[in-house]
Amino acid sequence: xxxxxxxxxxxxxxxxxxxxxxxxxxxxxxxxxxxxxxxxxxxxxxxxxxxxxxxxxxxxxxxxxxxxxxxxxxxxxxxxxxxxxxxxxxxxxxxxxxxxxxxxxxxxxxxxxxxxxxxxxxxxxxxxxxxxxxxxxxxxxxxxxxxxxxxxxxxxxxxxxxxxxxxxxxxxxxxxxxxxxxxxxxxxxxxxxxxxxxxxxxxxxxxxxxxxxxxxxxxxxxxxxxxxxxxxxxxxxxxxxxxxxxxxxxxxxxxxxxxxxxxxxxxxxxxxxxxxxxxxxxxxxxxxxxxxxxxxxxxxxxxxxxxxxxxxxxxxxxxxxxxxxxxxxxxxxxx
Amino acid sequence: xxxxxxxxxxxxxxxxxxxxxxxxxxxxxxxxxxxxxxxxxxxxxxxxxxxxxxxxxxxxxxxxxxxxxxxxxxxxxxxxxxxxxxxxxxxxxxxxxxxxxxxxxxxxxxxxxxxxxxxxxxxxxxxxxxxxxxxxxxxxxxxxxxxxxxxxxxxxxxxxxxxxxxxxxxxxxxxxxxxxxxxxxxxxxxxxxxxxxxxxxxxxxxxxxxxxxxxxxxxxxxxxxxxxxxxxxxxxxxxxxxxxxxxxxxxxxxxxxxxxxxxxxxxxxxxxxxxxxxxxxxxxxxxxxxxxxxxxxxxxxxxxxxxxxxxxxxxxxxxxxxxxxxxxxxxxxxxxxxxxxxxxxxxxxxxxxxxxxxxxxxxxxxxxxxxxxxxxxxxxxxxxxxxxxxxxxxxxxxxxxxxxxxxxxxxxxxxxxxxxxxxxxxxxxxxxxxxxxxxxxxxxxxxxxxxxxxxxxxxxxxxxxxxxxxxxxxxxxxxxxxxxxxxxxxxxxxxxxxxxxxxxxxxx
Numbered sequence: 112x113x114x115x116x117x118x119x120x121x122x123x124x125x126x127x128x129x130x131x132x133x134x135x136x137x138x139x140x141x142x143x144x145x146x147x148x149x150x151x152x153x154x155x156x157x158x159x160x161x162x163x164x165x166x167x168x169x170x171x172x173x174x175x176x177x178x179x180x181x182x183x184x185x186x187x188x189x190x191x192x193x194x195x196x197x198x199x200x201x202x203x204x205x206x207x208x209x210x211x212x213x214x215x216x217x218x219x220x221x222x223x224x225x226x227x228x229x230x231x232x233x234x235x236x237x238x239x240x241x242x243x244x245x246x247x248x249x250x251x252x253x254x255x256x257x258x259x260x261x262x263x264x265x266x267x268x269x270x271x272x273x274x275x276x277x278x279x280x281x282x283x284x285x286x287x288x289x290x291x292x293x294x295x296x297x298x299x300x301x302x303x304x305x306x307x308x309x310x311x312x313x314x315x316x317x318x319x320x321x322x323x324x325x326x327x328x329x330x331x332x333x334x335x336x337x338x339x340x341x342x343x344x345x346x347x348x349x350x351x352x353x354x355x356x357x358x359x360x361x362x363x364x365x366x367x368x369x370x371x372x373x374x375x376x377x378x379x380x381x382x383x384x385x386x387x388x389x390x391x392x393x394x395x396x397x398x399x400x401x402x403x404x405x406x407x408x409x410x411x412x413x414x415x416x417x418x419x420x421x422x423x424x425x426x427x428x429x430x431x432x433x434x435x436x437x438x439x440x441x442x443x444x445x446x
Numbered sequence: 447x448x449x450x451x452x453x454x455x456x457x458x459x460x461x462x463x464x465x466x467x468x469x470x471x472x473x474x475x476x477x478x479x480x481x482x483x484x485x486x487x488x489x490x491x492x493x494x495x496x497x498x499x500x501x502x503x504x505x506x507x508x509x510x511x512x513x514x515x516x517x518x519x520x521x522x523x524x525x526x527x528x529x530x531x532x533x534x535x536x537x538x539x540x541x542x543x544x545x546x547x548x549x550x551x552x553x554x555x556x557x558x559x560x561x562x563x564x565x566x567x568x569x570x571x572x573x574x575x576x577x578x579x580x581x582x583x584x585x586x587x588x589x590x591x592x593x594x595x596x597x598x599x600x601x602x603x604x605x606x607x608x609x610x611x612x613x614x615x616x617x618x619x620x621x622x623x624x625x626x627x628x629x630x631x632x633x634x635x636x637x638x639x640x641x642x643x644x645x646x647x648x649x650x651x652x653x654x655x656x657x658x659x660x661x662x663x664x665x666x667x668x669x670x671x672x673x674x675x676x677x678x679x680x681x682x683x684x685x686x687x688x689x690x691x692x693x694x695x696x697x698x699x700x701x702x703x704x705x706x707x708x709x710x711x712x713x714x715x716x717x718x719x720x721x722x723x724x725x726x727x728x729x730x731x732x733x734x735x736x737x738x739x740x741x742x743x744x745x746x747x748x749x750x751x752x753x754x755x756x757x758x759x760x761x762x763x764x765x766x767x768x769x770x771x772x773x774x775x776x777x778x779x780x781x782x783x784x785x786x787x788x789x790x791x792x793x794x795x796x797x798x799x800x801x802x803x804x805x806x807x808x809x810x811x812x813x814x815x816x817x818x819x820x821x822x823x824x825x826x827x828x829x830x831x832x833x834x835x836x837x838x839x840x841x842x843x844x845x846x847x848x849x850x851x852x853x854x855x856x857x858x859x860x861x862x863x864x865x866x867x868x869x870x871x872x873x874x875x876x877x878x879x880x881x882x883x884x885x886x887x888x889x890x891x892x893x894x895x896x897x898x899x900x901x902x903x904x905x906x907x908x909x910x911x912x913x914x915x916x917x918x919x920x921x922x923x924x925x926x927x928x929x930x931x932x933x934x935x936x937x938x939x940x941x942x943x944x945x946x947x948x949x950x951x952x953x954x
Contacts, residue, residue: 297819297822298818298819298820299811299815299818299819299820300818302804302811302820303811305797305799305800306797306808309798309799309800310796310797312793313794313795313797313808314808315756316756316776316786316788316794317776317780317808317809318776318777318779318780318781318809318866319777319808319809376797376799376800
C-alpha cells in the first residue's frame with residue numbers, strides 16, 4: 112500500500128510554475144496588437160539585449176534569494192568593478208587585464224559580503240546595504256565623478272560585438288542561464304542553496320558547512336555583478352560613476368516575478384528569465400508607444416505588486432490545499 | 447457569563463456521518479462523534495486515522511463534505527474558525543498561540559482589547575477578570591506577568607484561561623502534555639478535573655495511552671477515517687485500544703535480536719556544557735542500546751548534542767575505540783561516524799520544502815556526488831532503497847517531505863542518518879509524536895541497528911520505553927550522571943528516585 116495517492120501536482124502548483132510564462136505570452140500578444148513594430152526581428156533582438164544585464168544580475172540574485180538571503184550591493188558592485196577595470200586599462204593595461212580585474216573586483220566584494228554574513232552572523236540586508244553605500248562612494252571618489260573612457264575595441268566587443276547575428280551580451284546571458292540550470296539541477300552547491308534556504312539550522316545539524324556555502328553564494332553573485340560590469344562598461348564605451356544605480360531592485364523584481372519565494376528554499380532560475388523578460392517587454396512596449404519613462408516606473412511597480420499579490424493568493428490557496436494533501440498522505444500511511 | 451445549556455440528553459456536540467475527502471483519499475468516512483457536557487472524551491487513532499481532520503472540522507479549519515453537526519441541540523454550519531469560537535468551541539494546540547512579550551491578561555483578552563471607544567483599553571477591568579479565571583484554574587500568578595517568564599505548563603494554563611475567558615465550553619486539547627514535565631502533567635490533570643466539574647467538555651487528543659486511561663471518561667477510536675468504537679474508558683483495556691487503533695493485536699512492541707559485545711566503542715569522559723551538563727562520563731559498547739534519561743532539563747538532551755559537537759563551549763574528552771577525537775561541530779561528528787537524530791524533526795531534522803530524496807542524501811552528499819556533481823541515478827537508487835528498507839510511505843521519493851505524516855517524516859530523518867553509515871547513532875526522543883504502529887517499527891529498527899554491531903544511544907523521557915528498549919541506562923540529575931543501571935533489573939521507581947536526586951550513585 113505504498114502509493115494510493117498519485118503524486119499529481121495540484122493545479123495551483125502548475126500555475127505557480129507556468130503562470131508567469133502565460134503572463135509573458137499574453138504581454139507579447141498585447142504588445143504585438145498595440146504596436147506593429149513590436150514583432151520585428153530587430154525589435155525582438157533589441158528587447159533581448161536590453162534584458163541581458165538585468166537577466167544576468169537576476170540569475171545571481173536567484174541563488175541568493177533561494178538561499179534565504181538578499182544582496183542590495185550588486186548595482187554598486189557593477190559600478191566599482193567597471194571603474195577599476197576601466198581605470199586599469201586607462202593606465203595602458205590590455206583588455207584581458209581589464210576584464211580580469213573587473214571580474215575579480217566583483218568576486219572579491221561578493222566574498223567579502225559573504226564573510227560578514229556567514230562568520231559575522233549579520234543579516235544580509237544590513238551587510239549588503241553597507242556594501243552598496245561603500246562601493247558607490249568609493250566609485251565616486253575613484254572616478255572623481257567623471258566617466259573613464261575605454262578605447263580597447265576588443266573590450267568593447269563584449270558590449271557591441273556579434274556572433275553571427277546574435278549580440279555577444281545575449282550569448283553570455285544564454286550561457287549563464289544554461290550554467291545556472293546545471294548549477295541548480297546537478298551540482299552539490301546548487302542543492303545546498305535550496306537546503307540552506309529551506310532550513311539553515313537543520314543543515315548545520317546535518318554537518319553542512321553552511322558558512323562556506325554562504326560565502327560561495329555571495330561570491331558567485333559578486334562575480335556575476337563583475338561580469339555585468341564588463342558588459343556595461345563595454346556597452347557604454349566607458350565606466351560611469353553612476354552605472355548600475357538601482358539595478359538590484361530590477362534584479363529582485365525579476366526573481367520575485369519568476370516565482371521564487373523571498374523566504375527562501377523555493378524557486379527556480381527558469382522563472383527568473385521569464386520575470387526579466389516581462390520587465391523588459393513592458394519597458395519596450397512603453398518605448399514603442401512613446402510613454403514617458405516616469406510612467407514606465409509606475410507601471411513596473413504596479414506589475415510587481417500585482418504579480419506578488421497573485422502569488423500570495425495562490426500561495427494561500429495552495430497552503431490550505433497542501434494541508435489537505437498532507438492529511439491525505441497521513442491517510443495513505445495508515446492504510 | 448451565562449452557561450450555555452447542553453441538549454436534553456446532556457450532549458453539547460453531536461457530529462453525525464461526517465465525511466471529508468481530500469484529493470485521492472477519504473480522510474473521514476461517515477464518522478459519528480458526540481461530546482457530553484462535563485466529560486473528558488479521548489480521541490484516539492494512529493497518525494492519519496482522521497483525528498486531526500475531525501477536530502479541524504469541528505473548529506472550522508476545514509468544512510465537511512457531508513454529515514451534520516448539532517451544537518446544544520441546534521443544527522449548525524461551521525464554516526470558519528470564527529463560527530466555532532462563537533459556538534464556544536476552542537482548540538489548544540501543541541504550539542501555543544501566545545504573544546510572549548505581552549502580559550498574561552493581554553493575551554487572554556487579545557481579541558476584545560480594542561472594544562472600548564477610541565481603542566482604549568481598561569486594564570483595571572481586564573486585570574480583575576483575568577484574576578478570576580486564573581484563580582478558578584488554580585494558577586496563582588499576577589495577570590501582569592509577561593508570558594515569556596512563565597514555564598511551559600503555566601503558559602498552557604494561560605491558553606486554557608484564554609479559552610475560558612471567551613466562554614468556551616468545549617475545549618479540544620491536541621497532545622497537551624507533549625512538552626510538560628511530570629509535575630506539570632499532574633497540574634494539568636487537576637485543571638482538567640476542575641473544568642469537568644464545572645461542566646466544560648474536553649476533547650483530549652493524545653498518543654499517550656497511560657494518560658488517556660488516567661484522565662478520560664470516554665474514548666472514541668478512529669482508524670483509516672472510520673469510527674471503530676466509542677466506549678466508556680472503564681470498559682476498555684490498553685491492549686484493546688491498541689488493537690482497535692492498529693487493526694491487529696500488537697504483542698511485542700520491543701524486540702531483542704541483538705547480543706551486545708564487551709568491546710567499548712564510545713567513551714565520553716567528563717563532558718561539560720556550561721549551565722547544562724556537569725562532568726558526565728558514559729560508555730557504550732558495540733551492539734548495545736544505551737538509554738539516557740532524567741527529568742526534563744536534567745541535561746540528557748544537551749549531553750547527546752555535546753557528543754555530536756552541537757553544543758558550544760563543550761569541554762571533556764571523547765574517545766572512539768580508544769582513540770581520542772576532537773569534535774567541535776556536527777561536521778566533525780559525522781566524519782567520526784556519529785549521527786544524531788534530534789528531538790524536533792521539523793526544526794532540526796528536515797528541510798520541509800525539499801523532497802524525500804534530497805532529505806535522505808543531505809548528510810552524506812559526498813556519497814552521491816562526484817567532484818561536486820550530483821549523480822541523480824545513484825541518489826534515487828539510494829532513496830528508493832531506504833523507502834523499502836524502512837517502509838517509508840510516500841507517493842514517490844520526489845514528494846516534498848512536509849506532506850508526509852509524522853512517523854514517515856521520522857523515518858526519513860532516520861534514513862538520512864543511516865545513509866551516512868554511522869557507527870554510533872544518537873537518538874533524542876525518537877518516538878516523540880508518532881503513533882503506536884510507527885513506534886513499534888522504530889523500536890524494531892533500533893534493535894536491528896544494534897544487531898548489526900552499531901552503537902545506539904537513546905534519550906527518552908518515557909520510562910517504559912527506556913527500560914524496554916535499552917540494555918543499560920544512565921540516569922541524569924541536574925546535569926550529572928546520577929546512576930548507571932542494568933535495564934533488565936531496574937524499575938521505573940528506581941529510575942525516578944535517581945532522576946529526582948533522591949539517592950546518589952556511588953560508582954560501580
